[in-house]
Amino acid sequence: MMNPSPNPSPSLTPSLTQTMAVAMTINGEPRQLLLDPWRSLLDVLRNEAGLTGTKKGCDVGDCGACTVIMDGVPVNACLVLGVEAQGSVIQTIEGLQPSPDTLHPLQHSFMQHGAAQCGFCTPGILMMAKALLDENPAPSEQEIRFGLAGNICRCTGYTKIIDAVSAAARQLRGEAA
Ligand code: FES
Numbered sequence: 001m002m003n004p005s006p007n008p009s010p011s012l013t014p015s016l017t018q019t020m021a022v023a024m025t026i027n028g029e030p031r032q033l034l035l036d037p038w039r040s041l042l043d044v045l046r047n048e049a050g051l052t053g054t055k056k057g058c059d060v061g062d063c064g065a066c067t068v069i070m071d072g073v074p075v076n077a078c079l080v081l082g083v084e085a086q087g088s089v090i091q092t093i094e095g096l097q098p099s100p101d102t103l104h105p106l107q108h109s110f111m112q113h114g115a116a117q118c119g120f121c122t123p124g125i126l127m128m129a130k131a132l133l134d135e136n137p138a139p140s141e142q143e144i145r146f147g148l149a150g151n152i153c154r155c156t157g158y159t160k161i162i163d164a165v166s167a168a169a170r171q172l173r174g175e176a177a
């Protein structure tokens with residue numbers, strides 16, 4: 001008969017109820033938040049930081065609607081704990097515009113190409129596209145499709161999204177869009 005596992009020392013057991021002080025920079029603004037350790041970064045952004053542009057679709061990492069850029073890397077915010085963002089730099093859709101009266105070229109291109117319909121997927125796709133173009137300023141159509149493969153859109157059929165990202169990439173490179 002197997003011996004039952006000894007109980008772990010209470011002092012070594014992380015508490016799921018104890019709030020933790022977490023510091024992160026969101027869209028250039030330092031934030032100090034008191035967080036339950038089980039809350040997702042998506043939940044924290046929407047309900048603690050008040051940034052509801054990041055959308056909750058599936059909440060299990062399947063749809064990409066919650067994509068934000070964390071320390072330069074696109075992540076599904078529903079799969080990251082808020083406390084994991086300690087010390088991180090987060091960019092959300094609210095931080096994509098270079099200034100309040102200027103759209104990012106990706107946003108402008110999505111408008112010009114009709115690449116959003118209901119718009120629910122759009123913040124996540126824009127942030128994933130931003131991360132893609134930051135890493136690869138001249139992606140092929142295939143590379144754009146591959147880069148956006150984790151972002152589901154139920155409305156547009158993707159063609160206009162791909163066209164919009166291509167045109168924004170050209171504009172960002174200083175070529176005619
Ligand atoms: S809400 Fe995060 S991947 Fe769907």
Ligand code: FES
Nearest residue numbers: 117118153154155
């Ligand atoms: S525009 Fe509706 S889900 Fe993409």
